[in-house]
Amino acid sequence: MRRTLITVACLGVLAATAACGETVPQLPTDLGGPVGQQPPGSSAQPEAVTADPPLAFDIGKGVSLPKTSLQANMGGSVTSKFMTLRDRTGYIIAPESLSAVDVLTGGEKWNTKIEGPPADPNAHKGPFVEQSGPRPPLVTDKLAVGAVPLRMPEQGTTPGYVALAVIAVNPETGAKAWQTNAKITDDQYGISGGRSVTHVVGVTDKAVVASFAQSDHQLTVGLDPATGKQLWERKDYDAGSLNGDVVVGVDSNVAENSSMVQATALDVATGQQKWVAAAKSSAVEILQGDPAMVVLKASEYSSGHAFLKFVDPASGAEKFSAEGTRNLGPDSYGDCLYDEQSVLACTDSGVLTAYDAKAGTKLWSLPDQAANRVPPGGLTVAWHGALYGYTSGKQPIVLDAKTGKDLSTSVGFVPAWVSKYGAAGVDKEGSPKAYPVKK
Numbered sequence: 001m002r003r004t005l006i007t008v009a010c011l012g013v014l015a016a017t018a019a020c021g022e023t024v025p026q027l028p029t030d031l032g033g034p035v036g037q038q039p040p041g042s043s044a045q046p047e048a049v050t051a052d053p054p055l056a057f058d059i060g061k062g063v064s065l066p067k068t069s070l071q072a073n074m075g076g077s078v079t080s081k082f083m084t085l086r087d088r089t090g091y092i093i094a095p096e097s098l099s100a101v102d103v104l105t106g107g108e109k110w111n112t113k114i115e116g117p118p119a120d121p122n123a124h125k126g127p128f129v130e131q132s133g134p135r136p137p138l139v140t141d142k143l144a145v146g147a148v149p150l151r152m153p154e155q156g157t158t159p160g161y162v163a164l165a166v167i168a169v170n171p172e173t174g175a176k177a178w179q180t181n182a183k184i185t186d187d188q189y190g191i192s193g194g195r196s197v198t199h200v201v202g203v204t205d206k207a208v209v210a211s212f213a214q215s216d217h218q219l220t221v222g223l224d225p226a227t228g229k230q231l232w233e234r235k236d237y238d239a240g241s242l243n244g245d246v247v248v249g250v251d252s253n254v255a256e257n258s259s260m261v262q263a264t265a266l267d268v269a270t271g272q273q274k275w276v277a278a279a280k281s282s283a284v285e286i287l288q289g290d291p292a293m294v295v296l297k298a299s300e301y302s303s304g305h306a307f308l309k310f311v312d313p314a315s316g317a318e319k320f321s322a323e324g325t326r327n328l329g330p331d332s333y334g335d336c337l338y339d340e341q342s343v344l345a346c347t348d349s350g351v352l353t354a355y356d357a358k359a360g361t362k363l364w365s366l367p368d369q370a371a372n373r374v375p376p377g378g379l380t381v382a383w384h385g386a387l388y389g390y391t392s393g394k395q396p397i398v399l400d401a402k403t404g405k406d407l408s409t410s411v412g413f414v415p416a417w418v419s420k421y422g423a424a425g426v427d428k429e430g431s432p433k434a435y436p437v438k439k
Contacts (some may be wrong), residue, residue, distance in 0.1 A: 110174025119193025135199030178228030202242030232271030240286020243313035275316030310360030320360030
């Protein structure tokens, strides 16, 4: 293929403006030492305040998280996230392992090794914005699944190759269920695995879907969730979202023009093609949203205009479209965050607009001159009806995702992850830190 594709939202699993390297307010330093420590020999977990969604965090009770959970730049902003926060457990993917940590105590729960030499052992080390590397693992009640690139060594006269390694473990114990290494290509010289993007886009009872993307090489595989056996594969294809029994991704194998891309839907169990949308595009990005609607950003090949599109996952029919204002480059529409319930919030050229994630209809937007309200300076994460970010004056804020109204101005800090137990981000030095819910 001809070009480098970025097919999952910088939010993907990344926070919108913070993930793209924009400076956000630095977190406060701890007001005390580590808390939540249990007496020697005690296995009891500390009692925790919970809220859904939380509106404030206790900045005096922060605990350190592993450095492998995120990458931050020299300004103290999160640029890449390698952790998935689920309740009080953070699941972290690293080049050599998949691990879990209790974000209220900072204690490691388990660490499961990925077998094989990593193809990108230094992924995301250093204080620079870098969009390659493994994306946060996908966690369900049954499995925690991550994906990394491996560089398999030569065996005698058999040349080495780069593989997409997918590891599945028990989310409670870390016991390995299986690991599958899918060969990317037989070309041992044309691909290294470094600066690639690897991610898991879906875990269902029918298949686990994972992708690898690096420059001109893309591969998506469907694996049996019980055994890891490969069910299907699709080259020149990078999966972006799972919508019921349909997986939707960026397809760079377009016969009409080798410089075009499109959104292609596949059956999650068989890999068979279902429909095509956003045809004749120069760039396509699949966003995370409600399973009832495929959401994507696409730049028209002929005009360069960028659009946010809501598409029916069953038929591929376009339900709603909004044109962006920037129209420059593959990410020209703007940045979007899904609150994991019903709202998709998108920022485009200083305008924050919220959409019904199931219907694609507009809910509200800021600025609102009549009400004398301006949009936040940036959003970093959305969760359960709340939008977290900071004001133009760099103060933490929480907005109601459905109405756009202020929910809290006493948040404590600007989070990159949120759950009912706590939140996580970076401290003053740019190191990973977690804070419990205050209210």
